[in-house]
Amino acid sequence: MTYSGLVSAAYFAVAVVFILGLKAMSSPVTARRGIVWAGFAMIAATVVTFFIPNLQNIGLMVLAIVLGAGVAWWSGKTVKMTDMPQMVAIYNGMGGGAAAAIAAVELVKGVPHGPVTSTLLILGAIIGSVAFSGSCVAYAKLQGLMKKSITLPQQNTINFFLTLLTFGIGLTIGYADSPGGFEIFLFFVLALALGAVLVMPIGGADMPVVISLLNAFTGLAVGFKGFVLDNPALIVAGIIVGAAGLLLTQLMAKAMNRPLKNIIFAPITGDAAEGG
Amino acid sequence: MEGFTALYIFMLAAFTGYEVISRVPVILHTPLMSGSNFIHGVVLIGGMVALGKADPDEPLQLLIGFIAVFLGAANAAGGYVVTERMLGMFKTGDRKQGGAQ
Numbered sequence: 001m002t003y004s005g006l007v008s009a010a011y012f013a014v015a016v017v018f019i020l021g022l023k024a025m026s027s028p029v030t031a032r033r034g035i036v037w038a039g040f041a042m043i044a045a046t047v048v049t050f051f052i053p054n055l056q057n058i059g060l061m062v063l064a065i066v067l068g069a070g071v072a073w074w075s076g077k078t079v080k081m082t083d084m085p086q087m088v089a090i091y092n093g094m095g096g097g098a099a100a101a102i103a104a105v106e107l108v109k110g111v112p113h114g115p116v117t118s119t120l121l122i123l124g125a126i127i128g129s130v131a132f133s134g135s136c137v138a139y140a141k142l143q144g145l146m147k148k149s150i151t152l153p154q155q156n157t158i159n160f161f162l163t164l165l166t167f168g169i170g171l172t173i174g175y176a177d178s179p180g181g182f183e184i185f186l187f188f189v190l191a192l193a194l195g196a197v198l199v200m201p202i203g204g205a206d207m208p209v210v211i212s213l214l215n216a217f218t219g220l221a222v223g224f225k226g227f228v229l230d231n232p233a234l235i236v237a238g239i240i241v242g243a244a245g246l247l248l249t250q251l252m253a254k255a256m257n258r259p260l261k262n263i264i265f266a267p268i269t270g271d272a273a274e275g276g
Numbered sequence: 277m278e279g280f281t282a283l284y285i286f287m288l289a290a291f292t293g294y295e296v297i298s299r300v301p302v303i304l305h306t307p308l309m310s311g312s313n314f315i316h317g318v319v320l321i322g323g324m325v326a327l328g329k330a331d332p333d334e335p336l337q338l339l340i341g342f343i344a345v346f347l348g349a350a351n352a353a354g355g356y357v358v359t360e361r362m363l364g365m366f367k368t369g370d371r372k373q374g375g376a377q
Contacts, residue, residue, distance in 0.1 A: 014318075018315050018318070019292060019296060021311075021315070022293075022296050022297065022308075022311065022312065022315060023296045023297075025304070025307065025308055025311045025359075025363075026296065026297045026299070026300040026304060026308060027300075027301075027304075028301065028303065028304060028366055031304060031307060031311075031363045031366060032360075032363045032364065032366065034311065035311055035314065035356065035359045035360055035363055036360075038311070038314060038315060038356075039314075039356050039360075042314070042317065042318065042320075042352055042356070045318060045320075045321050046320060046321060046324070046352075049321045049324045049325065050324075052325065052328065054328075054329075055324075055325070055328030055329070056328055056329070056330070056332050057327050057328060057330060057332055057338060057341070058328070060327065060338060060341075060342055060345075061324055061327050061328060061345055063342075064323075064327070064342045064343075064345035064346040064349060065320070065324075065345060065346075065349045066349075067346055067349075068345065068346035068347065068348070068349030068350040068353070069349040069350065069352065069353035070353075071350060072349070072350035072351070072352075072353040072354030072357070073353045073354070073357055075354065076353070076354045076356075076357030076358045076361070077357055077361075079358075081361070081365075084306075084310075084358055084361070084362060085306065087354065087358050088306075088309060088310045088313055088355075088358055090354075091313060091317075091350065091351050091354035091355050091358065092313045092316075092351070092355075094347040094348075094350045094351045094354070095313070095316050095317055095319050095347070095348065095351035095355075097343070097347045098319045098320070098322070098323050098343075098344045098345075098347035098348035098351060099319050099322070101323065101326075101340050101341070101343045101344035101347060102319070102322050102323055102326045102344050104340045104344075105326040105327070105330060105337055105340045105341050105344065106326070108334075108336055108337055108340060109330070109331070109337060116279060208306065208309075211309065212305075212309045215309055215312060215313050215316075218313075218316050218319075219312065219315075219316045222316045222318065222319040222322070223286070223289070225319065225322050226322065227282055229322050229325055229326070231321070231322060231325065232285060233318060233321065234318060234319065234321065234322050235282070235285055235286065235289065236285065236289045237315055237316060237318040238316055238318070238319070239285075239286055239289035239290055239293065240289050240290075240292055240293035240296070240315070241293065241312045241313075241315050241316045242290070242293065243289070243290040243291070243292070243293030243294045244293035244294065244296060244297045244308075244312050245293075245309070245312055247293070247294050247297060247298065248297060248300070248305060248308060248309055248312070251300065251302075251305060252305050252309075255302050255305065
């Protein structure tokens with residue numbers, strides 16, 4: 001454990017409060033309380049992180065937090081109630097982007113990891129990037145910036161080879177001692193393209209389910225980053241959201257009477273719902 | 277982290293996530309999605325660690341680390357505000373249109 005005991009203890013408490021908060025949020029009576037608890041836990045986690053020994057670039061860190069939180073807070077407060085779903089999409093995408101950026105920092109640093117950590121690093125990078133670009137496309141569709149569902153010719157083949165290529169390059173740079181800058185760049189471009197290509201053919205009416213799925217993806221990516229950074233709070237929060245998000249996605253698809261596979265693989269099975 | 281300890285944490289967290297929301301009513305689907313979106317905003321602290329351990333003489337590391345913290349903070353703050361506003365509607369009821377506009 002690289003952190004001092006106090007920080008670790010605080011992270012533990014934060015993880016417990018997150019679980020209790022999520023539990024409270026799944027009942028209408030206690031839901032409001034749940035988000036407030038989780039909010040306090042998040043503030044505590046952020047403050048405590050400054051006490052990790054030997055952290056540098058504190059000024060830059062504070063600036064990034066103030067800017068990021070400020071912009072998001074303002075946009076979240078001012079957006080119309082009917083535009084909420086796309087805001088959830090874009091904030092979720094930002095979380096995925098953050099997970100991908102953490103992976104990018106680790107790759108650029110070129111510190112060699114063990115095989116398991118390297119694999120999780122790359123997996124987290126891919127899933128995070130897919131969640132980022134996928135959520136951006138979902139946002140664009142719900143906001144009316146992208147009116148039509150775009151299905152590429154040979155969508156199946158493109159999806160398949162793009163996935164294969166992304167994983168291939170990813171594992172190559174993951175296991176390299178000090179991967180080259182161009183390879184890292186290419187890897188992230190491919191992973192981002194994959195997310196966009198996967199979401200583009202899906203109609204606007206199915207977007208809430210897709211956002212929920214991407215939300216689960218971001219959770220998984222965050223959990224994997226927790227393994228890489230050796231941070232149990234990240235692992236617990238990320239994986240819980242990953243599992244809860246997958247279940248929630250299934251429940252939402254069921255409530256809409258649309259089997260999940262028809263939504264995600266609509267271009268493949270030809271069962272796409274028109275409209276949106 | 278030790279391989280199997282990590283695997284156990286992974287397994288238990290996955291079951292917890294599944295159980296915690298297994299009996300959620302349909303009306304709470306979207307707020308709960310937003311709420312769990314807020315909770316993975318904890319990626320912010322991962323970004324802080326990544327930026328904090330970045331080499332101050334390497335602009336590229338600093339830039340990507342800055343982006344990670346920025347995006348993480350936006351995820352957390354935005355997720356909170358949106359969830360809080362959605363759940364606020366449950367309390368005040370539909371008539372009052374709490375805070376919209």
